[in-house]
Amino acid sequence: MTELPRLAVVGAGPAGLAGALAAAAQGVHVTLVDAADRAGGQFHRQPAAALGARRPQALHHQWRTWQRLRDGLARHVAAGTIRHLRDHHVWCVARDPARLTVHALRGPGQEEGVAVRADAVLLATGGYEYVLPFPGWTLPGVLTAGGAQAMLKGGLVLPGRTVVVAGTGPLLLPVATGLAAAGAHVAALVESADPTALARRAPALAAEPGKLAEGAGYAGRLLRHRVRVLARHTVVEARGGDRLEAVTVAALDRDGRVRPGSARRIPCDALAVGHGMLPHTDLAETLGCTLSGTDVRVDAEQRTDVPGVWAAGETTGIGGAALALAEGHIAGRSIAARLHGTVPDPRDWTSAARARARLRSFSAALDAVYAPPAGWAGEVTDDTVVCRCEDVTAGALREAADGLGASDLRSVKLLTRAGMGWCQGRMCAPAVAALTGCPLTPGRRPFARPVPLGVLAALPEPD
Incomplete structure (x- = not known):
């Protein structure tokens, strides 16, 4: 019997699951590699089975989509x-001329390689x-x-009893x-x-009535729970002794700057703050895939410019779960x-391609707002403190740029150690770039995460 072509999918969120299911249905043997102990990614994160959640669907929307993905994977x-x-x-x-190899660390101890x-x-x-840091x-x-x-979602735990949710973006809802x-x-x-900026982009937003x-629906729930909404406001400081006790927020003018005299204090014991998302591109950068800004560049089939490598979902540009599903299906x-030696027919994914185009336009409109x-x-x-791993302050970063002449992130890192810690700058790099005026350029790292020396020593010699 002829051996089935092999595909390795890295990530079991919406894009990875859609790609794996589409490829497997067409006679490809798929290995789905994921860091979590259950499929679904962040969007479809499930409570641990030991918690005995009676109604996990209460924490999710698009539950039927998740059931379809989950059941398809099980089959x-x-x-x-x-x-x-x-x-x-x-x-x-x-990657070598004959194959691609996905290297992973297994288990809680992360000591076994x-x-x-795979062929793709x-x-x-x-x-x-x-x-983004703030005092x-x-x-x-x-x-x-x-x-x-x-x-x-995962632990059925509240971060606090009185919470302020702040930042910008649809995730806050x-x-x-x-x-x-x-x-x-x-x-x-x-x-x-x-909020008035949404009205100026009405045509692009109206193309997705389901999203609107x-x-x-979220707005109605905010009213039902009597959540006060402060639009065109931002958090300027978190205050407390051993832990958070209150946040100070202030109004913004039309240029996005804090309006003097508008600060107010809100008592709370938890602050959930977010300013959007960035794509995970470490593996793509290691392979040499071209980026467009912070996104992995792909063609109409979701192919990167590295032979044998496809990309789908947030790694090609933040756009949400529905877009990730469409891209994953096309990629699969x-x-x-192509693994079966035929030229793909775009008619096989017409509806997914249409959804991808609409959702990309919708996401671009939201990004602008x-x-x-x-x-x-x-x-x-x-x-x-901006770089928490190395305890580097904003003052040290400004001195590196203004006083010592650093003009790129690498120079700032060498002068201040910002980005030299455990996360290797993944969390602080955007803030470091903004505070120093340096361009936010991708960091070409050989590894996407720390690796024990024993795992490296056990690798076979290259051909």
Whole structure:
């Protein structure tokens, strides 16, 4: 019997699941590699089975979509067409003329290396939150909006009893309503964007009436839970001793700068703050894939410019779960056709391509509205820690640029150690770039995460 072509999918969120299911249905053997112990990604994150959640669907929308993905994965795993490697953290994808190899670390201790060889790879690595520092942001009780949502979805835990949700972007709506429905007192939803800007982009937004209805539903829930909404406001300081006790918010003028005399104090014991997302591109950068800004560049089939490598979902540009599903389906069908030696027929994914075009336009319109405040960097005091791994302050960064002449992120890193810690600048690089005036350029790292020396020593010699 002829061996089936092999595809490795990195990431089991909406894009990875859609790609894996589409390829497996077309006669490709798929290995799905994911860092979580259950499929679904952040969007479809599920409570641990031991928690015994009676109604997990109460924490989610698009539950039927998740059921379809979950059941499809279970069928293919049972049939042997998909192998699901849970709790496997990918640190590198290597390419030689004959094959691609996905290298991962297995298990809680992360001491054992695993290699998955494939004829093609689909990168569906998702995104991570865009973190902006402000005075007091390192206090216990301050966390990202996505972190608060993960605590609620995955652990059925509230970050605090009185919560302020702040920042900008559509993610704030499900976070605020989810926390309120779970029993938290959401003292305020602080949104820096101007609501009237949405009206100016009505044509692009109207193309997705389902999304608009979803937003209206969140607005209704905010009213039902009596959540105060402060539009065109931003958090300027988090205050407290051993932990968060209150946040100071202020109004923004039309240029996105804090309006003098508008500050007000809101008591709380938790602050969930988010300013959007950035694509995870570490593996793509290691392979040499071309980026467009911060996004992996792909063609109409979701192919990168590296042979044998496709990308889908947030790694090609932040756009939400529905867009990730469309891109994953297109990638899976394209991969299957090309691994079987045929030219893909775009008619096989016509509806997905139409959805992709609409959702990309919708996302571009939202990106233009939900941008971080233009003047946020000016509110960061010199003693504010920006790089938490290495305890580097905003003052040290400004001195590196203004006093020592650093003009790129690498020079700033060498002068201040910003970005040399555990996260290797993934969290602080956007803030470092904004505070120093340096361009935000991708960092070409050989590994996507720290790797034990024993795992490297055990690798076979290259051919």
